[in-house]
Amino acid sequence: MTIEAVVLDIGNVLIEWQPERYYDRLMGEERRRKMFAEIDLHDMNDRVDRGEDFRSTVYEAAVQNPDWHDEVRHWHDHWIDLASPEIPESVALLRALRARGVPVFALSNFGIGTFEIAEEAYPFLGEFDRRFISGHMGVTKPDAEIYARLEAESGVAPERLLFTDDREENIAAAAARGWQVHLFERPEAWERCLISHGLLPERDAA
Known part of the structure; x- marks a missing residue:
């Protein structure tokens, strides 16, 4: 897929x-x-x-x-x-995806005030194509509503979304809706996942 x-x-x-x-x-x-x-x-x-x-x-x-x-x-x-430091290998992968024209969305449990602080400290948070931030949405992962709203607002079918998160319950909730998923543990494994889906050739991966 x-x-x-x-x-x-x-x-x-x-x-x-x-x-x-x-x-x-x-x-x-x-x-x-x-x-x-x-x-x-x-x-x-x-x-x-x-x-x-x-x-x-x-x-x-x-x-x-x-x-x-x-x-x-x-x-x-x-x-x-x-909330520090940044994980530079993951940031590099985010940028590599966007450089290849792959839409990248944020889906994160984050407060309104805390996200404002994070945006100032980490400029790469402004580089997503779309951001789905729980504080603004009034619902958090792993509630099914937050996934459904991303699907509806992005217009992307569940099976055509690839999601990574460090929490098993959040991954399970996405998988239950048909999303492709990857439990994040290390940037290197996430890199291999992106390559396996054909989203990054090895020469472009961080």
């Missing part, structure tokens, strides 16, 4: 997203584990990804958890340090 468009997740595909790593540096692994056990910070982040205001959501969580007030606020005040 000929692929008409490639769909990329952003976190841990184009940009490393490892909040625990940041907090390990800030406070040590033992204290970080204790804080993450007491506060569901990833649920807080999911709310931002569904469109809630970034600053107020994080600061409210800080107030609700006074023992960790300052540390929780780091999620907002130092967010770019949680």
Whole structure:
């Protein structure tokens, strides 16, 4: 089946997203584990990804958890340090696809405010042909609605989409709709996938 468009997740595909790593540096692994056990910070982040205001959501969580007030606020005040660095090999593959005229879409769980910060730090986020960002859509992966809306708005049939994401549940949801999928683990494996689909010749791959 000929692929008409490639769909990329952003976190841990184009940009490393490892909040625990940041907090390990800030406070040590033992204290970080204790804080993450007491506060569901990833649920807080999911709310931002569904469109809630970034600053107020994080600061409210800080107030609700006074023992960790300052540390929780780091999620907002130092967010770019949680979402870094970029993965240069993946960025090169994005650009190689677009140079060959392959449409490339972003499909990412990302807040409105956090995406604004990321766009400023990572100019390549402006290079997609289309972007489907959960905060603006009000729905996150792996909800079937977000995939259906990409299909409808892009006009590309599910079986002609090739999607990569680092989370198995997001891949499974896309595969259930008939998308071609690749579980992202390393840029090198993603490169081989693109070559196998005839989207990049080896000489053009990063």
